[in-house]
Amino acid sequence: MLSADLDTIHAAFLDAFSDYIVPFALTREQLGEMLTRRGYRAEASAGVFEEGRLVAFTLNGVDGAWGYDSGTGVVPAYRRRGLARRVMEESFDLLRGRGCTKYVLEVLEANAPAVALYRELGFVETRRFQCWSFTAAGELPPPAERAGVEEGWWDVLPSWQNSTASLGRARVRHVVLGDEDGYAVVFPSTGDLAQLAVRRERRLEGIGTRLLGQACAIAGKPLRILNVDDRDEGIARFLERAGATKTVRQLEMVREL
Numbered sequence: 199m200l201s202a203d204l205d206t207i208h209a210a211f212l213d214a215f216s217d218y219i220v221p222f223a224l225t226r227e228q229l230g231e232m233l234t235r236r237g238y239r240a241e242a243s244a245g246v247f248e249e250g251r252l253v254a255f256t257l258n259g260v261d262g263a264w265g266y267d268s269g270t271g272v273v274p275a276y277r278r279r280g281l282a283r284r285v286m287e288e289s290f291d292l293l294r295g296r297g298c299t300k301y302v303l304e305v306l307e308a309n310a311p312a313v314a315l316y317r318e319l320g321f322v323e324t325r326r327f328q329c330w331s332f333t334a335a336g337e338l339p340p341p342a343e344r345a346g347v348e349e350g351w352w353d354v355l356p357s358w359q360n361s362t363a364s365l366g367r368a369r370v371r372h373v374v375l376g377d378e379d380g381y382a383v384v385f386p387s388t389g390d391l392a393q394l395a396v397r398r399e400r401r402l403e404g405i406g407t408r409l410l411g412q413a414c415a416i417a418g419k420p421l422r423i424l425n426v427d428d429r430d431e432g433i434a435r436f437l438e439r440a441g442a443t444k445t446v447r448q449l450e451m452v453r454e455l
Contacts, residue, residue, distance in 0.1 A: 199292065200243035202252055204230050210245075210252040214271025219306055220446055228388070235364045236268040237261050242296050244288035246281050254281035256289045259358070265293035265455070266358045267303035270312075282312075286319055294455050301455055302358060304425065307447040321451035327357065327425040328434060332391075332442040334414035341375040341412035348381060351395035353432065357425035357450065360392045373416055380405040384413040384421070391421045394433070401432070407440050425450075 200207075208226045215222040224232065237259030246254040253276040259266040267289070272281045293301055304327065305312050347362055358364065365372060365383060372385045372392065380396035391413055396406050414421050425448060426433055 199241045200245040200255065200257070201240070202245060202255075206252050207255065207257070210255055210273060211269065211271060213273040214255070215269075217274065219308055231368070231370050233257060233259075233268055235368050236266055236359055237364070237367060238268060239296070242289070242292045242298075244285040244292060246276075246285060248276065254285050256285040258289055258293060260293070260296055260298060261358075261363055263297060263299045264358075265289070265296075265298040265301040267301065270303075282315060283319065286315075290453075290455055299455050301453045302450065304357065304359075304448045304450050307449050313449065313451075316451050316453075319453065321453040323449050324452045325357075325450040326428040327448040327450060328428065329445045329448065330423040330426060330437050330442040331445050332410060332414060332421040332423060332437070332440065334411040335441070338408065338411045338415055341409070341416065342377055344374050344376050344381055346374060347383065347393055348395060348397075351380075351397055354427040354430045356393060357427075360425060362393075365392060373413075375412055375416070376409055380409055382409040382413045384417055386417045389414075389417040389419045389421050391423045394423075406436055410440055410442075424448075 204226060208229050211229055212223060238257055239260045242258045242260050242265060244256045245252050254272040256270040257268040259268050270282055270286060290301065303316065303321065305316060349362065370385060370387050372383055374381055374383050376382060379400040382391060383393040384391050394406060394409060423437065423442065
């Protein structure tokens with residue numbers, strides 16, 4: 199169990215990710231929201247302390263029989279001591295004790311040391327994800343908001359952080375916009391586009407492009423479109439045609455517990 203308050207976790211998180219491949223300097227409030235959305239459970243998470251300082255951690259979420267690694271990190275001065283392996287292995291036992299049978303994580307494809315460690319620990323690659331950025335051009339009519347999402351319109355399941363369960367845990371405002379033919383879910387505070395779907399028989403009619411632009415207008419900043427499944431070739435082609443830019447790639451990996 200990770201016995202640490204959010205201030206302690208935030209300080210360790212900033213230090214551990216200070217030299218990350220992708221800039222990842224979250225505020226205390228942003229980190230708290232990220233953990234909430236991802237189902238964080240202190241009793242299922244692990245940490246290593248040195249002289250009262252949190253120097254290594256795995257922050258785990260739980261949803262039913264699944265555990266999710268929201269972030270594993272080691273502060274630079276304490277690396278190469280096996281601490282990442284230690285907190286991960288402790289996580290296996292903690293998650294099993296809470297009824298989890300599977301453990302999922304996402305890791306940057308370019309982060310070779312982390313990918314190698316996870317494979318050594320028994321994780322198996324299950325999906326490959328693309329990440330994109332989008333900036334709208336031109337004016338669009340104000341979007342209509344709708345009550346909820348339509349899971350039947352998905353071609354593939356969203357990743358953990360974009361799932362409907364994750365949306366339900368969110369504390370900060372998110373907007374579901376669209377109509378009977380398509381919808382998008384956007385977090386204005388961050389520009390995260392969590393979901394975008396169009397009814398199959400209404401695709402290639404410009405509905406997705408309109409929703410993408412309206413989501414960007416609501417956010418007032420470039421959209422972050424994370425974890426687009428490689429198997430969903432249609433959405434990738436759509437984003438490319440819409441003028442979105444690929445940023446990084448991630449691997450989804452799962453371990454049986």
